[in-house]
Amino acid sequence: MRMGIFLALLGLGLGALIGFYIPVALPQDYAKYMSVAALAALDSVFGGIRAAFEDKFDQEIFVTGFFSNALLAAGLTYIGDRLAIDLYLAAVVAFGVRLFQNLAIIRRYILKN
Amino acid sequence: MPQKTSMYISIMLVAAVLGLMLSLQFRAVNRASSGISIDRAQEVTAELKRINQDKEDLSKEINDLTSKLNQVKQGQAEAVAALQSELNKVRMNAGLITVSGSGIELVLDKPDNTEDTQIPPELMVIQDEYLLSALNELWGAGAEAISINGQRIIATTEIRQAGSFININLNRVVPPYQILAIGNPQELMNTLEMTGGLQEYWRDLGIKVTIEKHEDLTLPAYVKK
Structure with missing residues (x-):
């Protein structure tokens, strides 16, 4: 478990480092999609952590959920933009609510132990 | 154990991707706040x-x-x-500027005091009327500009006897009277020389008359006194 947390933090730091130092900057037009995708990814990660506390962690579900949630959120936002529907709001609300739920559950687990 | 390893690897991968996304997004947002927005651009x-x-x-x-x-x-x-x-x-x-052109020169001079005594002396004096009639004839023959002894004849010019002198433009003029007229020389000449004309009349009075054609005469401008 500690190994997992350590590796996760290491990966996060590594990714952040790469993100800060790669010369390609995210085009302004895609910042919106990336924001929604990041939100979805965050939700997936917290979902994974919660599953780990519940001992229901499934690696495949975790990995596929992470990528498909991110891509779907970004894709829906893009489609919404093309159709002049603010679908990213739906994504923000849905993932935001789940994020806080997950956080609450994780907090309870931590407090119980 | 291999299952655990692959799990760690996947967790690390996911975490790395998440970090990448977050940092990219962070950079994009920061750049946006410092730069110019698309709408503004x-x-x-x-x-x-x-x-x-x-x-x-x-x-x-x-x-x-x-x-x-x-x-x-x-x-x-x-x-x-x-x-x-x-x-x-x-x-x-x-008559405010000098003019030049072809014309005639008419000179009237009083006779020399000779033995021609049957003519009364006052008749031998050239009177203002002679000059006036000369002007009249010349204007009538199409003269464009006339001057007498350097006095340009204009609309307000007077020619009047003042005692034994003649005043033109308030200037005293004395014989011989040189009348310059610009116009067609032949016509001006003809009007003076025709039979019964002024030349004959003046000669009868004993006045010395000379008429000459000139190709290039220059008349002075009127000078206001």
Whole structure:
């Protein structure tokens, strides 16, 4: 478990480092999609952590959920933009609510132990 | 164990991707706040286009107005030239400038005091009327400008006897009287020399008359006293 947390933090730091130092900057037009995708990814990660506390962690579900949630959120936002529907709001609300739920559950687990 | 390893690897991968996404997003958002937003850029670009269009229109207008101004200037120059020539003509007619051209020279001189005593002396004096009738004849023959002893004859010129002298333009003139007239020399000549004309009359009075044609006479301008 500690190994997992350590590796996760290491990966996060590594990714952040790469993100800060790669010369390609995210085009302004895609910042919106990336924001929604990041939100979805965050939700997936917290979902994974919660599953780990519940001992229901499934690696495949975790990995596929992470990528498909991110891509779907970004894709829906893009489609919404093309159709002049603010679908990213739906994504923000849905993932935001789940994020806080997950956080609450994780907090309870931590407090119980 | 291999399952655990692959799990760790996947967790690390996911975490790395998440970090990448977050940092990228962070950079994008930070850049946006420091830079210029797309909307603003578009707005400014549109404004630039509009202003360029305006500028083009205005430079067209400038060209248009400049050509108009040139036309007007040209017209003005022509008008000024026309007025100038008109003014010159009028000045010439009024006797305010010197004129030159072909014409005749008529000289009237009192007779020498000879033995010709049967003519009364007062008749031998050239009187103002003679000059006036000479002027009259010359004007009638189409003279354009006349002067007597350097006095230009204009509309207000007087020729009057003042005692034993004649005043022209308030200037005293004395014999011999040199009358210069610009016009067709032949016609001026004819009107004086015709039978029963002035020349004959003056000769009868004993006045010495000489008439000469000149190709190039110059008459002085009227000088106001």
